[in-house]
Structure formats: C-alpha cells, structure tokens
Amino acid sequence: MPKQSKKKISAAPSWLGLTDDRLSFVFLPDRAETVKKIFELAIGGMGSYAIANYLDEQRVPTFTQSLQWDHTTIDYMLRNRATYGEYQPKSFAAGHKKGIPSGAPISDYYPAVIDKATFDAAQAARQQNLARRGRKGNNLASIFGGLCTCAYCGSEVIFHSISNVQVLVCERVLNGACSRSAWTYKDFEITVLAFMAHPVLLDKVNEGQRSDLLGLVVEIEGLSADQARRYVRRVNISVLLKKIVASIIVHSAGRLTLPRHSSAQIRKDMGGRFLEIQLRQGPSYRCISIG
Numbered sequence: 001m002p003k004q005s006k007k008k009i010s011a012a013p014s015w016l017g018l019t020d021d022r023l024s025f026v027f028l029p030d031r032a033e034t035v036k037k038i039f040e041l042a043i044g045g046m047g048s049y050a051i052a053n054y055l056d057e058q059r060v061p062t063f064t065q066s067l068q069w070d071h072t073t074i075d076y077m078l079r080n081r082a083t084y085g086e087y088q089p090k091s092f093a094a095g096h097k098k099g100i101p102s103g104a105p106i107s108d109y110y111p112a113v114i115d116k117a118t119f120d121a122a123q124a125a126r127q128q129n130l131a132r133r134g135r136k137g138n139n140l141a142s143i144f145g146g147l148c149t150c151a152y153c154g155s156e157v158i159f160h161s162i163s164n165v166q167v168l169v170c171e172r173v174l175n176g177a178c179s180r181s182a183w184t185y186k187d188f189e190i191t192v193l194a195f196m197a198h199p200v201l202l203d204k205v206n207e208g209q210r211s212d213l214l215g216l217v218v219e220i221e222g223l224s225a226d227q228a229r230r231y232v233r234r235v236n237i238s239v240l241l242k243k244i245v246a247s248i249i250v251h252s253a254g255r256l257t258l259p260r261h262s263s264a265q266i267r268k269d270m271g272g273r274f275l276e277i278q279l280r281q282g283p284s285y286r287c288i289s290i291g
C-alpha cells in the first residue's frame with residue numbers, strides 16, 4: 001500500500017490520513033466511500049454542482065471544517081489522479097505556487113480509493129457533460145441525459161421546451177433534418193419508469209444487474225410516496241438507469257413518419273409512439289406510451 005520513505009510526508013489528499021510519525025498514509029474507509037460515490041455520480045452524468053447538492057441533501061460530511069460541499073472541491077477530486085494512487089512529483093520554481101510537474105508520475109504511491117478504469121470513465125462522462133450543458137447545468141430536469149437516440153436518424157434525443165411544455169425531441173429538430181414530433185417529457189418518464197419498475201423485469205435481468213434493479217425499483221416507488229427526498233431519489237434513479245440501460249431508442253411518431261418542413265410546427269405525443277429499451281446485459285424491450 002503506501003510507499004514508505006524516511007522523509008516525512010507533508011500533506012495527504014483530503015480523503016487520506018497520515019500516521020502520527022507522518023511516514024505513511026492511512027486509508028479512511030468512510031471518506032473512501034464518499035470519493036467512490038462522487039465518481040459514481042459523475043459517471044452517471046451528474047455535474048459537480050449537482051453532486052455537491054446531492055451530498056449536502058444526503059448530509060454526507062465534508063472533508064474539511066466546511067458544513068457544505070463546494071463544487072470546486074468535487075471538480076478537483078474528479079481530476080485528481082491521486083484517487084487511483086498516482087503521484088506526480090512537482091518542482092516549485094519561483095513564481096509557481098502550485099508547482100509544475102517534474103519527472104514521471106509514480107503509480108501506487110497513495111492507497112487507491114478507485115481504479116484507473118473508474119477514473120477514466122469519469123473523465124469521459126465529464127467531457128460529455130461539459131459539452132452538453134456546462135458545469136452548472138443538469139438540475140436533473142431529465143433523468144435520461146445521454147441515453148436517448150432518435151429511431152429515424154440516430155441523433156441524440158434531447159430535453160427541450162416547446163411553448164413551456166417540456167419535451168424530448170431529436171436534436172436535429174431545428175433544421176428540419178428529421179421527423180419533427182416530440183414526446184412530452186412527463187409522459188416519457190412515466191412510461192420508462194413504469195416499465196423499469198414492473199416486477200416481471202426482475203426475472204429477465206442477469207444476476208449481476210438484479211441488485212441495481214431492486215435499488216431502482218425502491219427509488220421509483222419512493223418518488224410518489226415521499227416528496228421530501230425527491231431530488232436525491234431522482235439522482236439515484238438517473239445513476240441506476242445508466243447502470244442497467246445501454247440505450248433508449250425513441251420512436252416519437254410511431255412507425256411511419258416523414259421529415260417535415262422546417263417551418264412546420266413541432267407536433268408532440270403522436271399516437272403510436274413507442275420506445276425501445278436496450279439493457280446493458282440482456283434483450284431490448286419495446287414500450288408503448290401509457291399516457
């Protein structure tokens with residue numbers, strides 16, 4: 001685990017402790033769990049602001065005297081290679097308060113709280129997140145970020161507002177390059193969650209997915225039961241959905257549709273609309289709107 005050196009260690013990452021003699025690191029299980037959770041939420045598509053809100057709502061203690069989580073702390077942690085044990089030596093030449101990298105990084109220097117694959121997955125999710133909505137985005141208006149694609153053109157189906165009605169619609173909607181019908185977000189969410197919570201699905205998923213699905217069902221059922229934890233539940237649902245579902249293909253306007261003229265009004269909730277849910281492990285299922 002920690003590399004021993006005769007030299008005393010001056011500082012440890014906030015999620016690790018130091019022995020009294022300051023010669024080695026101490027693994028703090030509670031903090032390691034929090035770091036893991038932060039990476040899990042990031043991989044699930046949450047931005048740093050949303051993660052900070054989530055931790056505050058869950059009353060997860062910070063690693064400092066602060067009573068609240070700060071998004072910059074989360075950002076820093078998600079970019080910090082020390083989370084999987086790597087140490088980058090730095091030189092502190094004049095004018096460089098933060099130091100500049102000097103020499104090759106040393107692996108297995110710190111006790112790792114996550115593995116490199118998890119770190120890489122979080123970086124990829126963050127890039128996607130930043131491109132899509134910026135750091136402040138993601139107030140979780142949609143729990144399906146990045147999961148939905150258009151059956152007709154393969155583009156991403158995005159969250160959008162049409163005369164104050166929130167809908168999901170193919171992103172090529174604005175230039176008329178694709179079918180211009182949308183699906184009311186509320187109806188879409190109800191349809192997907194009703195399907196995911198259906199008891200029959202539990203028998204269809206692989207062993208490895210069952211505990212995630214059970215967790216998902218608990219959160220879905222809790223959504224209507226207690227409003228108080230609604231935000232936290234929606235975060236959990238969003239994260240669990242991405243663990244179980246590989247993609248959702250949206251057929252907004254049933255089987256037969258033609259691209260409409262770009263000046264035509266965007267129609268929504270066409271009869272016969274359906275979606276296909278592809279599980280990460282297992283078959284895909286076709287769902288018809290229940291709205």
Ligand SMILES: [Zn+2]
Binds near residue numbers: 170171172178
């Ligand atoms: Zn499309």
